[in-house]
Each structure stands twice: as structure tokens, then as C-alpha cells.
Amino acid sequence: MHAPSMIDRLQAELATFGAVVVSHGTVVCHTEPPQLLGAVTLLQSQFAFDVFLDVTAVDWPNDALRFEVVHHFYSTTNKIRVRLKSRVPEAAPIVPTLRPLYGSAAYMERECHDMYGIQFDGNDDLRAILLYEGFVGHPLRKDYPKQLEQPLVPYRF
């Protein structure tokens, strides 16, 4: 598998961006939105993290910083995964976009914006992707009722 020294080096370097732990074999860094781009640039340029796997958010309705934006990266050379977490408040749920670094960010950030209303600063194409144009609200937020329906075409009974 991967050399342990690589994970140690990664932990030491990522520590400048926030607290780092290793959880279930994944390096997890709790960073902040202003530091995110720096951390990702470091991952891409120094540690060959060439695949941007996933971005999503976790809703913690009782916290002041309500949303936890979670990025996952994978290095095809070192076979390591990294998770970056950054907390944003409900009033300004803004994190920088990764569009300039990874092409795959375009679609995945659109999904995260659909579901949680996270704004990706610098991504000017946050059109609806899994939802439709005109959908009101963000369905994966905990305060969105599961039963609420927004039919495009009125029901015919």
C-alpha cells in the first residue's frame, strides 16, 4: 500500500491550514474557507492529488457555523484520500470554487449548491442540476420538510 512517511509528511504540511487527524485511513483536515484554496493547491502541486472526488455539505442546524462543506480528494500516484472540512455560517455560506484547479468541480459544486445552498465564490455557473429551474429552497437542509412537494405541472386527479 502507501508509504507511511507520505501520510506523515502530508499531516505536517496540512497542519498549517488547520487541525489534522487520520480517521479510518483518510487524512482529515479541519480548515476554514479562506484557507481552503491554499490547502487544495498544496495537495495538488506537492502531493499529486489529481482526482477531485466529491464535494458535499453536512447541516448542523444548532451550530453557529451551520454548514460543514466537505471536500474529498484522491491521489492516483500515492493512493491516499484526503478530506477537507470547512465550516460556514448560514448567513454567508460561501467557500471558494475549485473550478480553476479541477474541471470536475463544475458539476459537483452545482449539486452542492442545489442541495444546501452553498455559494461557491468564483463559480458563475451554479444553475440547477439535480433540481429544476424555479425550485424554491434547498432540500437537504434539515429544515426543509421531506413531504413538501413543488410540482412543475399541477396534479390531475
Place this chain on the structure above:
Amino acid sequence: MGIAINPLSGLPSSASAPGSKIPNPIRTSLTDHEREGSVIVNIGPSHPATHGTVQIVAELDGERVLRTDVHCGYLHRGFEKECEDHTWHNLIPYVDRLNYCSALINDFAYCDAVEQLMGIEITPRTRYLRTLLSEYSRLCDHLTCVAASMMELGAMTAFLYMVMVRDYMYEHLAALTGARVTYSYGRIGGLADDLPLGWLTRLEEILRQYEDFIGRVHGLIDRNRIFIDRMRGVGVISTADALNWGFTGPILRSTGLPIDLRKDTPYLAYSELDFQVPVGINGDNYDRYYVRMREMDESVHMMRQLMDMLPAGPINVDDRRCIFPPKTLVYNEIESLINHFKLVMEGPSVPPGDIYVAHEAPNGELGFYIVSVGGGVPHKVHVRSPSFVHMGGVHKMLNGYQLADVITTFGSVNMIGGECDR
């Protein structure tokens, strides 16, 4: 092929027709014409030649595709929202419906994620059985994909050969799980049931039939002039582009990069198996066809090894947090009755924490990111589905080729609506 788009509004002409009150569900990014005299057409979301329900708005110069805007989401059914309202066990049938061509791999990846969070180590028999069934599912999935993409080129015989074999497999899996397509066979900490008598004997028969028919397909297709003309050099993607746009699985391997989670970060019993990772050369449609064909052979090779390695023993771990007690005890003993009741009403208790677990699905990296706050209901279940990420980069393979190539390229990407739109 499709309906015309009004160049001023960017909407299909029918939607902006007077009297029409239904708003257009999509907003295309192709509102201005890149080239004088080009035409913007809309293909899908419901079109007989596209796999799944997906909409492609394309700007055409004659028959050549200049730009495309791919839009998905027509099969969105709130999977992740629904998961937050069910116990860890009850959402297994939903997980099946992500990639319905290889539902068992979804089951096992999800169960693996929950088990790792609970700190459960599954029994050896279950570990080998899950590996065997994962490869069986991969075989079914690749057969479907290759058969369908050849049928779209008119290769009806090859399609029927492969789908016939796949149907033997579906019937065979129904004998094991009770369902042909959506099995709900995985359980947290084990499996729904052990193998029925004679199941492995029938498996070997089916594998022989598979080899017979796949040999005929190779003979019909591999050096077929029509097939090569339509597939070779079409839908080309480079390794750098594939990585940048998040491609994994057969599409990434078709560009020549041997990236396979079964080799790179082995899970289940893959570290004990002898298998190769087939790669392509050009990253075109033909390479993707051939990579899938070779992967099926490797899957059969692995399944034969696993049939020999399969140990006897229990299939479920002995852990009362997630495994139901035997029915006889539930009826005769108060502790087991309470245990059964708590598992049904409250669900398995998963300790607080989060985990990302990825398995190599037939289409690429299938990841489950699950968050638990303790208790029987997930706080969040997120699926990193390969199809969705592939839809974000598929325009790299469509732009610059003929309109008719959209069909073949899309077939070789094997977009599965269930996991793409969730």
C-alpha cells in the same frame, strides 16, 4: 432528432409558445451561437437512443457537434433526503436502486461503510461471498453496457447473445436473493442468507455459457469494419483530461492508466486474488469496449478462484447491535424479543462519526460518505456516484465529433440514471 430551441430565450420553442404555462425546467448555457449559421438542438431527456433520461443541448455546425450542455436530474427522487428518515437497515433497498445494473456492489459498499464505522469485521465466508457476488454483478453490468451500446449500432445478434447470458445470471441471482435486479441482499454485519444448494454448480455452468457466447461476440465484433469505423478514434479523452474531469473506472483505464481500487486500496478479499487491470491505449470508444470485455474475463477468472477459496462457517457476525437474533429465540426469550424490537424500531446503533468508503463499481469509484450522530438513523448519507461525475465531463468526449457519435459515446460512458440523479 430533437426539438428546436429558440435562440433568443434559449428555451425550447414549444415552452415559449403562447398559452403554454409550464415553465421550462432547464436553463441552457448555450444561448449565443459560437459560429455563424450554427443550429442549437435539444436531444432528450426522453430519447430512444440515449441510455437513461438525460438531456443534451448541442450546438451543431452541420452534422458536427461544436458544444454541448449536458443536463441530468430527471430521475432525482430525493435518495439522500429519504435516507435521513430511515434506519441504517431500512435504507438498503434504496441503495439497490442507485446502480440497478449492479445492485449488489451498492449494497456491499454501503454495508462496508456502516460496518467500518461500527468497527465490525465481517466473517470470512461473507468476505469471500461478497467479493464473488461483486464480480458477478460487474459481469452483469458490463454485459448490459456492452450489449446496449452494440445494439445502438445495429448489432442485434451480439446484443441478444449477451442479454441472454445476462438473463441466466439474473435468474440465478433470483434463486439466491429472491429478486432479478434489485436484490437487497446485503446486511450490516453479514448477508440476508447463505447460498442455496447447488448454486455454485449452476454458476460454473453459466460461466461456461458466458465464455461460449462472449467468444462469438468477439468473433462478430472485434474486427468488424462497421464497428471499428464507428468506434475507433471517436469520443477520445486524454489521461490528463480524464483525471481533471474526475473520470474513474473503465473510462480512466481506457486512457492507459491502470487505476483500480481493487488493486490500489484492496478491500474485501481482493488482495488475495490473482487478476490483471486491463487498460486501453487511445481512450476512445473502441478502447472502452475492449477494456470492459477484458474486465469481464478477469471477473470470471476471479470468480473461479473465489469458488475454490470459499470457506465454510457463519455468514453473520455475532453482534447484537446490528444482527437480528434467531427467530426461535425471539419467540421464546425476552432478551431476544427486546433485541429484535429495538433493531426494528430504533435501528442498529452506529457510533458518532463520519467515514468515506469507496468500492470499485463497474462504472468507477462508488463512494459512500456517511455521518452518524449515534443511534439508528443516519445524519447524512451521501453517494459519490461515478455516473454523475462522468456527466460533468462527458462534453469533452462529445464536442468535435458527429451528431451520430453522441449515441455511441454516450453508450460507452454507461450513464446509469439511478445513481447519477439519486
